[in-house]
Amino acid sequence: MNETHPTMARVFERTGLEPSALALKINVSPQSVTNWSKRGISKTGALEVAKEFGYSVDWILTGEKEQWLDRIMRVEDVSEVCEDPAAEADIDMFHYMVPLFDWDFDTTWRMDDVSDFVMRPSNVPEWSVCLIVQNQSMASEFNPEDMIFIDVHISIDELKDSDFIVVRKDGVPEAMLRQLLIGDSASEKYIRPYNPDWPDQTVIRLDDSYEMLGKVVAKLITYD
Known part of the structure; x- marks a missing residue:
């Protein structure tokens, strides 16, 4: 059984959306979300998620920084x-x-x-x-x-x-x-x-x- 890539696991957990709903929300194809779930989200995909939900791109891609902007x-x-x-x-x-x-x-x-x-x-x-x-x-x-x-x-x-x-x-x-x-x-x-x-x-x-x-x-x- 294939595990969801960590980058997408973070996105699914925070948004609470299923893959098809996420694809609709950020205006990409369901196949793109499926591919990201297997191989990891692309930078372009991370940008789209960040624009829609306000998450940090660094957090989406690495999980190493705060979900929101971490400094004034x-x-x-x-x-x-x-x-x-x-x-x-x-x-x-x-x-x-x-x-x-x-x-x-x-x-x-x-x-x-x-x-x-x-x-x-x-x-x-x-x-x-x-x-x-x-x-x-x-x-x-x-x-x-x-x-x-x-x-x-x-x-x-x-x-x-x-x-x-x-x-x-x-x-x-x-x-x-x-x-x-x-x-x-x-x-x-x-x-x-x-x-x-x-x-x-x-x-x-x-x-x-x-x-x-x-x-x-x-x-x-x-x-x-």
């Missing part, structure tokens, strides 16, 4: 959320998540390149992605390990002077975070590091050899 989080200038998902009915933090990418992500933002999923603050666009700052080039505005949310649908023509953007130069595998400077005309755009102590203070003309990948719209601050 504040998004600077965006929204505040608390541990109890029922405490603030107008905050949809527990119903949406965004993909977390490494800095060498593919420009098409393929799901195959997603390293994890994180909770999306309510005022951050659904089409955003998340990155974790890696170095001091943008300190003190953005420090290593800061989690930033990027609007990937914004066009370069919508950017304003001093915006923080993610760009990548042709032929370079990793993207970088920089501050935008607009010159005397809207067509003159430059990027620079924000940290005045960063070794490379070069101001770069944002020409056709650079691809603008998105604008920073929020920074997550966590309190342990």
Whole structure:
């Protein structure tokens, strides 16, 4: 007799749903739920369950973290959320998540390149992605390990002077975070590091050899 995979056992236990009812609830085929029950839920499936019920993706996949968000989080200038998902009915933090990418992500933002999923603050666009700052080039505005949310649908023509953007130069595998400077005309755009102590203070003309990948719209601050 086949045992239910632990990832799905957790979901069935917490939701109290049968496989067919769960499939209907998260809008997947009953066969998908059957397959997950045998082999373990996929990341995409875990995301759907998390969006519907507000569980932590980490908890679904590993069982090692709390079922609900295990620390108070504040998004600077965006929204505040608390541990109890029922405490603030107008905050949809527990119903949406965004993909977390490494800095060498593919420009098409393929799901195959997603390293994890994180909770999306309510005022951050659904089409955003998340990155974790890696170095001091943008300190003190953005420090290593800061989690930033990027609007990937914004066009370069919508950017304003001093915006923080993610760009990548042709032929370079990793993207970088920089501050935008607009010159005397809207067509003159430059990027620079924000940290005045960063070794490379070069101001770069944002020409056709650079691809603008998105604008920073929020920074997550966590309190342990």
